[in-house]
Amino acid sequence: MKILSLVALSLVLQACGQPEASHPAGEEAAQAPLAQDVAPAEVPVAAPAEVALPLVKPADWDAMSYNKAHGAAGAIPSGYMEKINAEGGDTGHLGKHLPYVAKVEGYQVPEGKLALMFGDDSAGNAQHPNAPEGTESYENGHFFDLITVRPSVEGAPDATVTTFNGWPAVGEGATGQYAVLGGGDIAEKGGRNTVYLVDLPDGAKSGDVVRVTGHCRYHGEYVDFITVP
Numbered sequence: 059m060k061i062l063s064l065v066a067l068s069l070v071l072q073a074c075g076q077p078e079a080s081h082p083a084g085e086e087a088a089q090a091p092l093a094q095d096v097a098p099a100e101v102p103v104a105a106p107a108e109v110a111l112p113l114v115k116p117a118d119w120d121a122m123s124y125n126k127a128h129g130a131a132g133a134i135p136s137g138y139m140e141k142i143n144a145e146g147g148d149t150g151h152l153g154k155h156l157p158y159v160a161k162v163e164g165y166q167v168p169e170g171k172l173a174l175m176f177g178d179d180s181a182g183n184a185q186h187p188n189a190p191e192g193t194e195s196y197e198n199g200h201f202f203d204l205i206t207v208r209p210s211v212e213g214a215p216d217a218t219v220t221t222f223n224g225w226p227a228v229g230e231g232a233t234g235q236y237a238v239l240g241g242g243d244i245a246e247k248g249g250r251n252t253v254y255l256v257d258l259p260d261g262a263k264s265g266d267v268v269r270v271t272g273h274c275r276y277h278g279e280y281v282d283f284i285t286v287p
């Protein structure tokens with residue numbers, strides 16, 4: 059449990075250059091997540107699997123079952139699907155990649171931003187760790203490199219795509235920013251206190267439901283609906 063005492067959830071604002079995403083998303087990336095050499099023009103504005111994603115949060119929405127089906131359809135690498143489908147995989151692997159609103163009581167999230175984390179331990183899920191490039195088994199770094207936020211409405215509303223190209227800091231060209239839950243060292247607890255500050259769609263306000271699609275560099279794409287705090 060990590061209630062913020064924060065006087066200062068110290069923002070680690072090492073980001074913010076001009077948008078020049080260099081990461082793919084969706085199925086292609088899930089199969090070949092190493093994307094440093096993908097040209098910006100190839101970066102999709104929305105995930106390739108967009109047509110398969112629900113536009114409006116279904117009344118019977120079940121993130122676990124939906125993401126298992128979405129993953130089996132190619133959004134999650136097959137090797138990781140095996141872990142998800144094994145005993146304990148629901149919370150230990152799938153739930154670990156589901157986004158939720160960071161519990162940043164006492165901290166004013168910047169205007170137009172949504173503070174996200176992945177793997178809500180208060181819901182029984184494992185917390186998603188984060189790792190820098192060069193880490194054993196995660197040569198290209200382990201973090202969410204592309205996060206899409208779309209209003210939960212019919213039609214074709216504007217969605218935002220926020221990019222992260224490194225951890226514990228983002229480099230030039232990324233549009234995302236990191237903060238640290240509790241304001242400590244972002245690298246503590248294997249990076250599990252990392253807060254992703256992503257762009258909200260224009261006009262999004264408290265109480266609105268948005269669809270969040272997060273792409274983990276090694277484990278594929280995950281979808282959930284979130285209420286803007």
Ligand SMILES: [Fe+2]
Pocket residue numbers: 155186200201274275276277
């Ligand atoms: Fe992951």
